[in-house]
Amino acid sequence: MKFVQLKNTVIGRFELFESFHEITHFISTRVGGFSSGDFASLNLGYGTEDDAETVTRNRLLLAEDLGIPLDWFVFPRQTHSNHVYRVTNADRGRGSLDRETAIPDTDALVTNARHTCIVVQVADCVPVLLFAPDQRVIAVIHAGWRGTASRIVSETVRNMQVNYGCKPAEIFAAIGPSIQQCCYQVGDDVYEAFAHWNGDRQQIFHRHHSMLMLDLPMANRLLLLNEGVNPENIVMAPHCTKCTPEYFYSSRFSHGNTGRFVVGMMLW
Numbered sequence: 471m472k473f474v475q476l477k478n479t480v481i482g483r484f485e486l487f488e489s490f491h492e493i494t495h496f497i498s499t500r501v502g503g504f505s506s507g508d509f510a511s512l513n514l515g516y517g518t519e520d521d522a523e524t525v526t527r528n529r530l531l532l533a534e535d536l537g538i539p540l541d542w543f544v545f546p547r548q549t550h551s552n553h554v555y556r557v558t559n560a561d562r563g564r565g566s567l568d569r570e571t572a573i574p575d576t577d578a579l580v581t582n583a584r585h586t587c588i589v590v591q592v593a594d595c596v597p598v599l600l601f602a603p604d605q606r607v608i609a610v611i612h613a614g615w616r617g618t619a620s621r622i623v624s625e626t627v628r629n630m631q632v633n634y635g636c637k638p639a640e641i642f643a644a645i646g647p648s649i650q651q652c653c654y655q656v657g658d659d660v661y662e663a664f665a666h667w668n669g670d671r672q673q674i675f676h677r678h679h680s681m682l683m684l685d686l687p688m689a690n691r692l693l694l695l696n697e698g699v700n701p702e703n704i705v706m707a708p709h710c711t712k713c714t715p716e717y718f719y720s721s722r723f724s725h726g727n728t729g730r731f732v733v734g735m736m737l738w
């Protein structure tokens with residue numbers, strides 16, 4: 471992933487997707503927005519204690535920088551579920567200016583609709599971007615530990631297979647900035663939530679002295695591989711959100727009181 475300076479803001483982009491001119495994608499950062507204090511500066515989340523009008527100004531600024539009208543964006547109301555929603559043209563604009571019209575109880579969006587920018591919001595949780603060039607289908611996923619344990623990434627790949635005819639071996643996947651193993655200490659309750667992962671569980675949890683550390687991006691990579699995505703078609707951002715506070719919001723870094731950055735994708 472590389473950082474790109476736009477007119478007002480800075481975004482991250484994956485080289486993996488650059489040769490596909492039928493899509494655009496972005497990872498927003500904290501840089502260039504109007505929010506202050508704990509939310510400085512490009513906070514894009516209404517579900518925070520930041521001023522809603524300022525969040526709207528930030529969203530409009532990012533949309534302008536990207537050259538995508540804000541009423542083409544579609545936001546879900548995320549609940550750490552494994553629910554996948556199929557977005558159509560009729561959903562355009564939902565959640566873009568308020569929380570009430572967002573797609574309810576959903577943590578993954580899939581679409582083959584053009585000019586419909588699907589996004590998820592994060593601040594330590596794992597964002598995943600998928601593109602299936604064979605059927606021109608895109609997906610964005612929000613995977614915290616609960617969504618990862620209940621395999622939301624697998625549910626999304628299956629949804630793309632069943633409803634759109636995508637072949638997993640043809641899917642390209644990018645795992646965005648999230649809290650990484652260096653900083654993600656968890657409790658035994660989280661370890662227990664992964665009991666049904668059987669042998670795979672040993673690959674994602676590590677003991678460091680007396681601390682239990684979870685490698686959440688690696689867990690999502692495992693899910694993609696288990697669904698048949700090719701390892702050479704998967705890239706992972708090297709950035710840990712807690713270790714990179716100048717670019718990313720991190721719930722752990724800010725002890726919960728923080729903003730949200732977004733990860734989005736759109737078919738032209």
Ligand SMILES: [Zn+2]
Nearest residue numbers: 652653710713
């Ligand atoms: Zn870290």
